[in-house]
Amino acid sequence: MRVLSIDVIRFEKVSKTYPGTGKPALDQVSIDIEKGEFVFLVGQSGSGKSTALRLVLRETRSTGGRVHVAGKDLNRLAGWKVPRLRRQIGTVFQDFRLLPNKTVSENVAFALQVIGRPRSEVKKVVPQTLELVGLDGKGERMPDELSGGEQQRVAIARAFVNRPMILIADEPTGNLDPTTSVGIMKLLERINRTGTTVLMATHDSGVVDQMRKRVVELDHGRVVRDESQGVYDGISG
Amino acid sequence: MRVGYVFSELGQGLRRNVSMHIAVVLTLFVSLTLLGLGVLIKQQSDIAVRYLGDQLQVTVYLCRDGDSNPACTSAVTDEQRQRVEQTISQNPEVSSVRYESQEEAFAKVKELYGADQFDGPNPPMTATDMPQSYWITLKDPQQFEGVTSAVVGLDGVSQVRDLRDTLAPLYGWLDALKYGAWGVALFLVIAALLLVANTIRLAAFARRKEIAIMRLVGASTLYIALPFLLESLVTAVVGVALAGGTLGAFMWFGVHERIASSVSFMPWIGVSDYTTSLLVIGVLGPVLTLLPTLLLTRKYLKV
Ligand SMILES: Nc1ncnc2c1ncn2[C@@H]1O[C@H](COP(=O)(O)OP(=O)(O)OP(=O)(O)O)[C@@H](O)[C@H]1O
Ligand SMILES: [Mg+2]
Numbered sequence: 001m002r003v004l005s006i007d008v009i010r011f012e013k014v015s016k017t018y019p020g021t022g023k024p025a026l027d028q029v030s031i032d033i034e035k036g037e038f039v040f041l042v043g044q045s046g047s048g049k050s051t052a053l054r055l056v057l058r059e060t061r062s063t064g065g066r067v068h069v070a071g072k073d074l075n076r077l078a079g080w081k082v083p084r085l086r087r088q089i090g091t092v093f094q095d096f097r098l099l100p101n102k103t104v105s106e107n108v109a110f111a112l113q114v115i116g117r118p119r120s121e122v123k124k125v126v127p128q129t130l131e132l133v134g135l136d137g138k139g140e141r142m143p144d145e146l147s148g149g150e151q152q153r154v155a156i157a158r159a160f161v162n163r164p165m166i167l168i169a170d171e172p173t174g175n176l177d178p179t180t181s182v183g184i185m186k187l188l189e190r191i192n193r194t195g196t197t198v199l200m201a202t203h204d205s206g207v208v209d210q211m212r213k214r215v216v217e218l219d220h221g222r223v224v225r226d227e228s229q230g231v232y233d234g235i236s237g
Numbered sequence: 238m239r240v241g242y243v244f245s246e247l248g249q250g251l252r253r254n255v256s257m258h259i260a261v262v263l264t265l266f267v268s269l270t271l272l273g274l275g276v277l278i279k280q281q282s283d284i285a286v287r288y289l290g291d292q293l294q295v296t297v298y299l300c301r302d303g304d305s306n307p308a309c310t311s312a313v314t315d316e317q318r319q320r321v322e323q324t325i326s327q328n329p330e331v332s333s334v335r336y337e338s339q340e341e342a343f344a345k346v347k348e349l350y351g352a353d354q355f356d357g358p359n360p361p362m363t364a365t366d367m368p369q370s371y372w373i374t375l376k377d378p379q380q381f382e383g384v385t386s387a388v389v390g391l392d393g394v395s396q397v398r399d400l401r402d403t404l405a406p407l408y409g410w411l412d413a414l415k416y417g418a419w420g421v422a423l424f425l426v427i428a429a430l431l432l433v434a435n436t437i438r439l440a441a442f443a444r445r446k447e448i449a450i451m452r453l454v455g456a457s458t459l460y461i462a463l464p465f466l467l468e469s470l471v472t473a474v475v476g477v478a479l480a481g482g483t484l485g486a487f488m489w490f491g492v493h494e495r496i497a498s499s500v501s502f503m504p505w506i507g508v509s510d511y512t513t514s515l516l517v518i519g520v521l522g523p524v525l526t527l528l529p530t531l532l533l534t535r536k537y538l539k540v
Pocket of ligand 2: 049170
């Protein structure tokens with residue numbers, strides 16, 4: 001039995017039915033994720049991967065069961081405390097979501113500025129993080145002057161600049177070619193090695209097979225597989 | 238919280254939506270001016286009630302020969318007159334009462350039109366054409382209904398003229414102006430609220446990417462809403478300033494320089510009444526813009 005404090009993310013029989021829909025998007029899902037783990041969330045389109053990630057971010061609430069993130073029961077978390085929760089979670093999406101009118105540096109700095117971090121810290125940490133993701137020297141570029149892979153690196157830098165406890169990635173390689181994807185996965189692995197827990201939803205079998213990390217497979221909102229050092233195509237694939 | 242960021246966002250927001258902000262400022266300006274004008278009119282009519290109330294009395298005219306009131310069959314008898322006087326002086330609303338004879342009334346008329354008009358063999362009017370009357374001073378100028386109704390049905394009473402008859406037209410005008418100003422202001426206030434709501438919607442849409450990222454990285458709701466609130470506050474302050482200036486100009490050029498100096502028999506609204514109207518619009522202006530902003534930012538920017 002695991003001790004609660006080392007579980008950074010813990011789903012206890014979590015169900016989620018969106019209003020106006022009959023079928024649950026998640027159905028009695030239980031997952032424990034420990035600090036420092038790297039976990040792939042796989043499954044067909046519509047199996048509930050993004051829904052699980054949205055629950056971790058408290059973008060939506062479960063309709064049954066409990067979601068614990070960083071030791072907090074999210075169904076009981078007061079609305080005004082949600083920003084504090086999200087400061088502990090970095091997020092990366094398939095579509096990068098960069099601000100097109102800001103430079104690379106400004107995009108990364110934005111994440112620190114809007115949570116009120118002092119200017120001196122921003123000045124110091126942003127270049128460090130850009131170097132970590134392999135973008136040193138490109139800080140003054142605009143997002144549309146970068147390749148897709150580079151744009152995703154900016155997004156990862158923005159997610160990681162605040163050194164979050166958890167990094168959540170929803171199909172981060174979905175818009176990238178296989179070679180570029182490998183680079184992004186290496187970067188996520190490096191971030192994981194700093195102690196950051198990574199939870200990544202993906203369709204990308206190549207990426208999953210190459211990494212050999214824990215794989216949780218969802219099918220119609222249920223967990224059908226949870227194995228360490230798994231591959232994309234498991235029993236139900 | 239970083240002040241620099243907030244102000245640069247504020248400047249950007251104001252510039253990005255400049256036409257909407259101007260529309261909000263103008264509707265606020267006109268509606269607040271009308272609201273303030275209503276307040277000033279109300280103050281003036283309060284002053285008028287207080288002032289004219291002190292001056293005016295209830296007058297009871299007694300029947301005379303050939304009275305135009307058909308209820309008067311003949312000139313009032315001494316007995317009837319005593320009855321009327323008794324009724325008046327026993328009434329609790331009455332402070333004092335003064336009797337005016339036909340001769341005294343005639344003397345007033347002569348003074349008004351010039352005594353020489355009534356000299357000669359065939360004067361247009363003599364003392365017998367004038368009614369005898371009682372002039373009643375009230376304890377409270379607003380309380381005249383009791384004494385009026387007590388006297389009006391008595392034998393020998395031709396006519397009772399009370400405060401209402403004298404003041405009704407003036408109050409009617411002031412009330413009409415006041416409610417007219419407030420009525421129009423109400424419509425404009427509704428327009429201002431809708432404009433503010435639309436402005437927020439547009440601004441939230443223009444900044445939707447930034448807002449989505451701010452929410453994602455854990456910016457507080459207040460931090461996200463602050464530029465919107467400040468934008469609303471700026472438009473409110475400009476609207477209030479314009480309205481306050483216009484009301485000030487009205488007070489100075491309209492009331493102080495014109496009416497008050499030419500019609501000096503009664504007191505007019507002054508600085509303290511202007512301050513009251515400023516206070517009202519100074520509170521209402523920000524409320525009108527901040528309230529919809531708060532409600533809508535809660536809706537659009539919900540974390
Ligand atoms: N906001 C919503 N309102 C109603 N139903 C929703 C909503 N979001 C998702 N769903 C439904 O919930 C189910 C799970 O959706 P979800 O987005 O979690 O799937 P997914 O595994 O991320 O799929 P994909 O791989 O295509 O991204 C789907 O049936 C979807 O239609
Ligand atoms: Mg999805």
